[in-house]
Amino acid sequence: MSCAKGQPCEEGLYRRVALAVLGLMAAIFLALSVASFLPSRGQVVPSTVSYAGHQAVDGKRVFQAYNCMGCHTIVGNGAYFGPDLTKLYGHVGPAWLEAFLPSAGRWPTANAVKLQLQNEAVARAAGTDNLDAYLARYPAAAERISRRGGQVTLMPNLPLSREEIGKLIAFFKYTSEMDTEGWPPVPRVDGLTFPQAKPLPGAALAAVAPAATAAAPSAPRSEIAEGKQLTEDNGCTACHSPGQEKLVGPGWGGLYGSTVTLADGSTVIADDAYLTESILNPDARIAHGFEAGAMPSFADMLDDKQVAAIVAYLRTLKDRKP
Amino acid sequence: MIRIEYETQRLSLRFFLLMLALYFVQVGFGLMLAAQHIDPKLLAGTLNFNVARAQHLNLGIFWILSGFIATMLFVGPLLSKRELAAPWLIKFLFYALLAVVAWNVGTQVLAQWGIAGWWKGQPLLQEGLEYLEAGRIADVVILIGFAIVCYVIVRSFPPLSQWNEIHWGLGLGVVALTAVWVFGLFFIERLDLQEYFRWYVVHYWVEGVWEVIHIALVGFLLVLMFKADVKSVGYAVFWGISLVWLSGLLGNAHHYFWVGTPEFWQFWGSLFSALEPLPLIFCFWHIYLDAHQDGKPVANFPAFAFLLGSVVLEQVGAGILGFTMTFALTNVWSHGTWVTLSHAHLALFGTFGMLGLAAAYYAVPVVRGVERFDQRIGTLAFWLVFTGMLGLGFAFAIGGTIQVFVYRTLGLDWFGGDVAPAMLATKLLVPIFGLIFATGTCLLVFDLMTLGYRPLPATAARAPAVAVAAAPTRWSRLLTGWEAGLWLLAMWVFGAIITLGLLSFNLDTVRQGNATFPYLMGGVGYPGLLSVTLLFVWRFLSSLAARSRVPQAQAAPAVLAQPEPVAAI
Numbered sequence: 001m002s003c004a005k006g007q008p009c010e011e012g013l014y015r016r017v018a019l020a021v022l023g024l025m026a027a028i029f030l031a032l033s034v035a036s037f038l039p040s041r042g043q044v045v046p047s048t049v050s051y052a053g054h055q056a057v058d059g060k061r062v063f064q065a066y067n068c069m070g071c072h073t074i075v076g077n078g079a080y081f082g083p084d085l086t087k088l089y090g091h092v093g094p095a096w097l098e099a100f101l102p103s104a105g106r107w108p109t110a111n112a113v114k115l116q117l118q119n120e121a122v123a124r125a126a127g128t129d130n131l132d133a134y135l136a137r138y139p140a141a142a143e144r145i146s147r148r149g150g151q152v153t154l155m156p157n158l159p160l161s162r163e164e165i166g167k168l169i170a171f172f173k174y175t176s177e178m179d180t181e182g183w184p185p186v187p188r189v190d191g192l193t194f195p196q197a198k199p200l201p202g203a204a205l206a207a208v209a210p211a212a213t214a215a216a217p218s219a220p221r222s223e224i225a226e227g228k229q230l231t232e233d234n235g236c237t238a239c240h241s242p243g244q245e246k247l248v249g250p251g252w253g254g255l256y257g258s259t260v261t262l263a264d265g266s267t268v269i270a271d272d273a274y275l276t277e278s279i280l281n282p283d284a285r286i287a288h289g290f291e292a293g294a295m296p297s298f299a300d301m302l303d304d305k306q307v308a309a310i311v312a313y314l315r316t317l318k319d320r321k322p
Numbered sequence: 323m324i325r326i327e328y329e330t331q332r333l334s335l336r337f338f339l340l341m342l343a344l345y346f347v348q349v350g351f352g353l354m355l356a357a358q359h360i361d362p363k364l365l366a367g368t369l370n371f372n373v374a375r376a377q378h379l380n381l382g383i384f385w386i387l388s389g390f391i392a393t394m395l396f397v398g399p400l401l402s403k404r405e406l407a408a409p410w411l412i413k414f415l416f417y418a419l420l421a422v423v424a425w426n427v428g429t430q431v432l433a434q435w436g437i438a439g440w441w442k443g444q445p446l447l448q449e450g451l452e453y454l455e456a457g458r459i460a461d462v463v464i465l466i467g468f469a470i471v472c473y474v475i476v477r478s479f480p481p482l483s484q485w486n487e488i489h490w491g492l493g494l495g496v497v498a499l500t501a502v503w504v505f506g507l508f509f510i511e512r513l514d515l516q517e518y519f520r521w522y523v524v525h526y527w528v529e530g531v532w533e534v535i536h537i538a539l540v541g542f543l544l545v546l547m548f549k550a551d552v553k554s555v556g557y558a559v560f561w562g563i564s565l566v567w568l569s570g571l572l573g574n575a576h577h578y579f580w581v582g583t584p585e586f587w588q589f590w591g592s593l594f595s596a597l598e599p600l601p602l603i604f605c606f607w608h609i610y611l612d613a614h615q616d617g618k619p620v621a622n623f624p625a626f627a628f629l630l631g632s633v634v635l636e637q638v639g640a641g642i643l644g645f646t647m648t649f650a651l652t653n654v655w656s657h658g659t660w661v662t663l664s665h666a667h668l669a670l671f672g673t674f675g676m677l678g679l680a681a682a683y684y685a686v687p688v689v690r691g692v693e694r695f696d697q698r699i700g701t702l703a704f705w706l707v708f709t710g711m712l713g714l715g716f717a718f719a720i721g722g723t724i725q726v727f728v729y730r731t732l733g734l735d736w737f738g739g740d741v742a743p744a745m746l747a748t749k750l751l752v753p754i755f756g757l758i759f760a761t762g763t764c765l766l767v768f769d770l771m772t773l774g775y776r777p778l779p780a781t782a783a784r785a786p787a788v789a790v791a792a793a794p795t796r797w798s799r800l801l802t803g804w805e806a807g808l809w810l811l812a813m814w815v816f817g818a819i820i821t822l823g824l825l826s827f828n829l830d831t832v833r834q835g836n837a838t839f840p841y842l843m844g845g846v847g848y849p850g851l852l853s854v855t856l857l858f859v860w861r862f863l864s865s866l867a868a869r870s871r872v873p874q875a876q877a878a879p880a881v882l883a884q885p886e887p888v889a890a891i
Contacts, residue, residue, distance in 0.1 A: 011560075014560070014564075015560075018564040018568070021568055022564075022567055022568060022571065025567075025568060025571045025572050025594075026571060028572060028590070029571055029572055029574070029575075032575070032586060032587065032590060033518070035584065035586075036514075036518070036578070036583045036584050036587070037512075037514075037515060037518075041584060043514060043582055045511075045512055046511050046512060046513070047511065057511045060511065060513065061438070061440065061445075061509075062436065063450070064438060064445060064449050064450035064451060065433070065436040065437065065438035065440075065445070065448075065450060066372075066433055066434075066436040066450065067372045067373070067376060067430075067433035067448070067450035067455065068372070068450065069372075069450055069451065069452050070370075070371065070372025070373065070375045070376050070433065070450065070452070070455075071370075071371050071372045071375075073658045074513070075513065075514075075517060075580055075581040075582060076580050076581070076657040076658030077452055077517065077520075077581070077658070078452055078658075079371070079372065079375055079452070080658065080659060080660055080662075080663070080725075081358075081359065081362075081371050081372075081375075081737075082737055083729075083735045083736075083737055083741075084658055084735075140735075144736075147736065147739070148736065148739065153738065154362040154363065154366075154737070154738045156366040156367050156370050156371075156434075157367065158434070158436065159435055159436065160436070164436065174513070175513060178513065178514065178582045179582065180580050180581070180582055181579065181580055181583075181584070181585050181588070182654075183579070183580035183654055183657065184580075184654075184657075184658070184730060185654055185655070185730055186733075187730065187731060187732060187733030187833075188731075188833045188834060189731070189732060189733070189833070189834055189835040190733070191728070191731075191732030191733045191734040191740070192734070194732055194835050
């Protein structure tokens with residue numbers, strides 16, 4: 001501070017008072033900060049939360065690596081382009097997330113969630129392996145399945161590995177358990193039955209995007225279309241791409257009729273019999289580079305006709321390049 | 323000032339030009355985001371929204387910082403009455419800044435494949451935290467850059483005993499800039515603790531550091547433009563900085579309402595951050611006083627227009643819109659919605675961006691030795707950018723109000739199916755105002771880049787930048803202090819309406835699904851606030867532009883009382 005010559009100078013006093021008040025503020029701030037993170041606050045910490053063998057802390061790293069906050073919000077901070085993720089786990093449960101995250105291309109159907117419940121670790125975390133009980137327990141999952149199931153989502157398809165998905169879910173489990181002082185506010189009306197809440201026509205349009213299928217080379221078109229639909233409804237596309245890229249499982253493009261090297265080094269032709277077996281009993285002959293147990297059995301979910309339809313669909317992809 | 327007084331002032335030019343280039347690219351990303359909001363499938367998988375947004379945020383921070391550095395380099399020698407210390411270091415800083423910007427643009431893209439570059443628990447390449455997306459490598463380079471800025475500025479200044487308030491403001495500002503950056507250099511496992519420290523960087527930068535640098539630089543630019551008395555400006559700077567820190571230190575609490583920290587923050591945050599507009603009102607008042615301390619024509623009209631825009635948008639965007647959502651009872655609704663976007667855009671671009679642009683308009687002609695330039699282009703660019711930004715603020719605020727109702731009150735959480743369609747009309751407004759803004763941006767970037775290299779058009783007179791009338795009309799007559807106060811009051815009245823509108827989301831009738839009250843209040847408050855802002859700036863600039871048309875003798879009544887009494891507030 002500068003003082004004019006020959007005039008009484010009170011600026012030093014102002015400065016001292018300002019600094020003293022500032023010091024008081026800083027002291028209050030520090031005291032509040034310390035109190036915020038004391039164990040007695042009882043706030044959940046990520047090192048104590050795990051899901052199906054995955055640590056929440058690892059999930060936070062995945063969350064940051066994909067910059068999820070750049071579209072979504074977490075504890076309300078982020079980009080407002082997609083929904084807030086803080087309480088998502090508590091609303092939709094782990095099986096819905098397991099079904100959704102691998103392929104954000106489509107919203108999970110009931111079968112896709114049911115499939116995830118076959119996984120013991122998922123069922124344990126969800127508290128049930130029965131779909132109806134699950135949906136009763138996580139009504140938001142039921143709502144999503146009935147309103148959005150099978151429709152296209154706007155989330156880009158991220159190359160999340162199985163491992164990363166488990167970690168992410170562990171992180172969401174942690175954030176869901178966090179005490180956020182009542183935020184976000186719990187709605188008092190059911191928006192779905194509320195007249196002003198009807199989706200506008202644009203939303204319906206966006207949902208009917210991909211419909212046409214490739215022309216049928218051998219089997220009747222309806223069977224192929226049904227097979228394609230079944231792969232989407234049952235969550236197959238969560239792990240398998242119709243092209244040649246490897247997601248969790250092998251891509252289907254060019255798979256049919258190709259020679260597959262198995263884990264034990266022997267080879268097999270990917271024909272109707274092998275593909276059918278791989279759907280009903282996936283661990284029987286695992287291809288080289290893939291883990292046993294990664295894919296569940298569809299024996300309880302698909303009948304023979306449906307499996308045949310899926311195989312017919314896969315047949316149409318045999319010439320498909322990426 | 324027509325020519326530079328110190329050779330090292332020339333070093334500011336390259337930072338101004340870099341600022342303009344980054345600003346241009348950032349606006350491009352902004353338009354991209356607006357388009358993706360309308361069609362979320364646009365470029366999905368090629369340039370995902372989160373990557374484009376990270377670029378938009380980071381480039382915004384980078385160009386604001388470039389503007390600060392440029393302005394400080396320009397005024398540094400004038401404040402020090404000697405050349406800047408270590409010019410070679412400043413040249414190095416420029417290339418380091420270029421390199422770190424290019425590096426960061428490149429590494430942000432890796433988020434599409436989930437590559438963060440983990441090494442010893444730290445994300446080296448990018449870390450996916452809003453505003454702090456830069457990875458650790460860029461972080462460390464930026465820290466070194468800040469240290470260089472500190473060194474150059476503080477070394478160039480006279481001995482500590484001779485510092486006035488502007489020296490203190492800038493000196494404390496650059497040191498604090500470096501200090502708070504350190505809190506963003508760690509990976510933190512707990513989400514609540516991570517958010518706690520993330521706001522150390524973001525809030526204290528904006529509220530504790532940038533604001534302080536802003537006050538000091540606005541003060542000194544007023545000294546340069548209006549020959550305002552350094553001492554009276556110094557009072558304003560001292561009180562401004564004191565109030566910023568006194569309110570802002572605990573004001574940070576408004577970021578700790580819902581991030582997992584305890585309830586008591588709601589009390590402290592609501593109380594102290596409500597005081598945050600005080601220094602902004604102070605700054606607002608001072609630009610009025612300094613601009614009116616004599617009745618001389620404004621020599622550099624675009625520079626003053628941007629400076630006024632900076633102070634007014636600081637008042638409206640940071641002050642009023644910030645105030646509306648700073649209470650726990652309003653923030654519980656606005657948090658995590660588009661409502662906050664109107665505040666963020668008006669406050670960040672308005673306050674800090676426009677300061678850099680004002681300084682560029684002042685400094686570029688001086689450094690290039692241009693005595694006369696066509697000021698109409700810069701003035702037109704100002705109006706395009708200013709109205710464009712106010713329009714964006716309107717679209718975000720109304721869209722946000724709809725979002726709060728649909729998403730929070732009705733609990734509809736399907737963005738593709740429910741929330742986005744409900745907001746569609748306002749989402750369409752964003753690129754419309756965005757294009758107006760972008761037009762102004764292109765115009766001013768072109769103007770400043772080529773200023774002095776283009777021949778002066780014969781029609782371009784020296785100063786009259788606004789449509790010329792024969793004599794001051796009612797609209798362009800002298801703006802009195804009373805009238806300016808009434809304009810400010812009108813802004814705050816609309817601010818109060820907005821606040822009540824957000825507060826009304828707590829009413830039982832609204833929670834039962836009746837949106838009339840918040841929609842009405844928002845529908846009156848936001849357009850009211852933004853149009854009053856527009857009209858006020860128009861009125862202010864018209865009254866200043868009229869000065870160049872009246873003979874000096876008639877303008878004599880414009881001389882107001884000494885600005886000193888302000889210090890008594």
